[in-house]
Amino acid sequence: MASLSPVPRATRADLEALLREHQLASQLPALRGEAPRRAVLPSGLSALDSALLGGFPRGQLSEVHGPASTGRTGLLLALLARVTRDGLLAAWVDPGDRLDPASASEAGADLERLLWLRGLPPGRGLGEALSATATLLGAGLFELVVLDLAGAPAGDLRRLPATSFLRLERLVAGTRAALVLLAPAHVAASAGGATLALGTARPQWSGVSGPARLLRGLRVSAAAGRLQPRTVIFDLHAL
Numbered sequence: 001m002a003s004l005s006p007v008p009r010a011t012r013a014d015l016e017a018l019l020r021e022h023q024l025a026s027q028l029p030a031l032r033g034e035a036p037r038r039a040v041l042p043s044g045l046s047a048l049d050s051a052l053l054g055g056f057p058r059g060q061l062s063e064v065h066g067p068a069s070t071g072r073t074g075l076l077l078a079l080l081a082r083v084t085r086d087g088l089l090a091a092w093v094d095p096g097d098r099l100d101p102a103s104a105s106e107a108g109a110d111l112e113r114l115l116w117l118r119g120l121p122p123g124r125g126l127g128e129a130l131s132a133t134a135t136l137l138g139a140g141l142f143e144l145v146v147l148d149l150a151g152a153p154a155g156d157l158r159r160l161p162a163t164s165f166l167r168l169e170r171l172v173a174g175t176r177a178a179l180v181l182l183a184p185a186h187v188a189a190s191a192g193g194a195t196l197a198l199g200t201a202r203p204q205w206s207g208v209s210g211p212a213r214l215l216r217g218l219r220v221s222a223a224a225g226r227l228q229p230r231t232v233i234f235d236l237h238a239l
Contacts, residue, residue, distance in 0.1 A: 044082040051232035063181040066198030071220040081108030090144040095125035096151030
């Protein structure tokens with residue numbers, strides 16, 4: 001069996017620079033002698049991806065939670081845009097019929113690469129949403145699956161069986177999908193998943209102060225992690 005010649009140092013440096021430029025390094029096997037890399041889906045928000053060690057982990061259940069008007073949906077739209085712009089498929093399970101396709105498109109999402117499951121029957125919405133999410137994970141077609149629970153009543157969330165999210169954790173494990181819950185408060189996350197607790201979002205304006213100025217975006221503050229949360233601040237552009 002023929003042996004492979006060592007890769008010249010300059011060639012390897014060029015290759016690593018190319019991978020960094022296209023943000024592919026975290027999705028490829030580690031080189032010999034390197035620690036295994038964690039497969040992630042980058043959001044494209046540099047400060048957030050840095051805090052998450054590259055992005056939202058694949059094969060894990062992550063969550064983004066916070067009160068209304070903290071930028072929680074805008075963050076997920078940014079992630080959706082990044083995923084679909086890269087030619088990957090995404091799914092959004094939306095029992096409360098909250099997603100606005102126009103806003104998703106303005107955020108840069110390719111709607112032709114998005115499967116949107118919306119508006120499930122009252123009283124059965126959350127249970128059917130969990131079942132639909134499980135089916136999507138089992139299909140193995142989607143790199144990103146979002147389960148939007150932000151509009152769900154707190155009582156309905158509390159009545160869900162304790163095993164509901166454990167089942168989703170088992171289903172997503174070992175796949176290339178990143179499963180992300182969008183919720184008003186902490187619901188669930190797997191041991192290797194990301195947890196983002198969103199706090200105050202401050203509006204960023206363009207132009208001089210007065211009625212003619214325009215909203216440029218939001219500066220979002222979040223706590224990343226559970227045991228030793230790290231504060232991260234990032235900007236979301238207005239849609």
